[in-house]
Amino acid sequence: MCGIVGYVGKERALPRVLSGLKFLEYRGYDSAGVAYLFNDEVKITKEVGRISSLEKLIDLDADSYMAIGHTRWATHGEPSVSNSHPHRIGKFTVVHNGIIENYLSLKEDLKKKGIKFLSSTDTEVIPALLDYYYKSEKDILKTIKKVIGILEGSFALGIICDDDKENIYAVRRGSPLILALDKMGMFIASDVPAILCYTNKYILLEQNEIAKINKNSYQVYDQNLKEIKKEVKTFEGSQDAAMLNGYEHYMLKEIHEEEKVYLDTLNYYVSDNSFKETMPEFKKYNNIHIVACGSAYYVGCIAKNLIENYANIPVYVEVASEYRYKKNFYDSNTLVIIISQSGETADSLEALRRAKNDGIDTLAIVNVVLSSIAREAKYTLYVKAGPEIAVATTKAFLAQTTLMALLAVRLSRKNELLKEFVGVEKYINEILSRNYLDYAKEIAKSNDTFFIGRLVDYALCLEGSLKLKETAYINSVAFQAGELKHGTISLITKGTPVIGICTCHEIAPKTISNLKEVAARGAKIIYITSEEVEDNFYDKLIILPKLADLVMPIITVIPLQLIAYEVAKLKGCDIDKPRNLAKSVTVE
């Protein structure tokens, strides 16, 4: 939800900031801007749209060695030049990720003091407050300390003050921010991929820590402005992971990484058909809650089926934005599992904090190393998906599903089930090599699509349907196969595509009956199954290898992802950056 990059050093700043912003575009991409020091003055350039539009307005060769930049996902105020960051009032120029919850009252107060606002953002109160209190505090660090004491909500800030031509200041609460170091200067950034072209050495800023960076050094201060020592971490992934490497889109590239992602996740937790010590036993839990948002929530729905069936433990699944406000029934034997690719999703993080406050044990299933959710949970199990750039998740979904299937085995204490994971990568590879264009053509012609299935197949339907909505902008509904006839079937007309998923064979006849019901009303059926079908009720068929139920969801999601990709491509959609979305939703 908005990306921040800042650089101060011995190299020209604008190319570094712009290239960093391009790697953060997944966080938001409706407008962008930079502020840079040029001829001793702070210049600002902003533009609606992508970083590429902003780049056209900027002279990358400008002699500027200090700059802050921002890519925005609008929350307060439409995407426009005046609402884009950086925002500047008086001597302070600021880029912000997060939401200032008390901005309305602050703005009213500041207006009464004669301060004029140019945007409808929450952010603009920040430079206004900084400029206002700087007049009395007369010290930048003290001013920042004072202002963050006034702000409510979440923020990661990059700050430049006209009176200090050498340092960029940064502070965070809630929203993530790192510092990064290279021989030629220092960076601030919302996420590691932004700086990987230059360095893999970084420092994580903790809540309310204030940082000051210049071309030679950095200082980090706690809330009382006492300087603190920070650990310099080394990012172990490669920059390659954040490059297209010949693929047309990140989404396609990331789907094609699924064989590796599967193996990396499996091999991190399992060796020779036994769990390694990386996988705790989780013995005491007899009740599980899974909490997540979006696709991660659908992984939770799959996991519920697997854990209940294999481990015989009841599982309650809820979306995080509901869970955090509702009455929850849990006790000391409940494990609350938060699933999150980014580890920064605000609602998921708050749900985790709520469970922690209630004294309940928490487990994070996260992709991004050392993200907030990963750090705050009692236990953290990482999925080994590597950086995921496309906004619509694919490989992280597959990795999460793999890990949740492994967790189901761990909780079942039937280690012999681990043999079901052996060789699945070969099937992943084979399914990836198929062509899905024909199926996509059928769907691309239509404005509405239905996915139907039962039990774990229904959970997969939810994900297949979401992929189609978010990447191809097709109105798509997932339904429990048996429930469709209770009303929604009235939407089926001649030619409506219905994708039926059936990997649970004992109930195949029931799902097939439901598909016949819609076929009789003119629907075009695409049937995805792992068994030979005798009846010819479908228009198109996808036959998957027949594997154990435990691992079936891992391979079944792949055609759904590739079909959505192909439909989006046929429709000319912006596949990696669908409209209105952001990958990491750090607002509530």
Ligand code: G6P
């Ligand atoms: C956003 C993304 C979804 C994602 C969800 C949860 O809504 O657009 O694709 O599934 O956030 O993200 P997380 O990082 O917590 O898995």
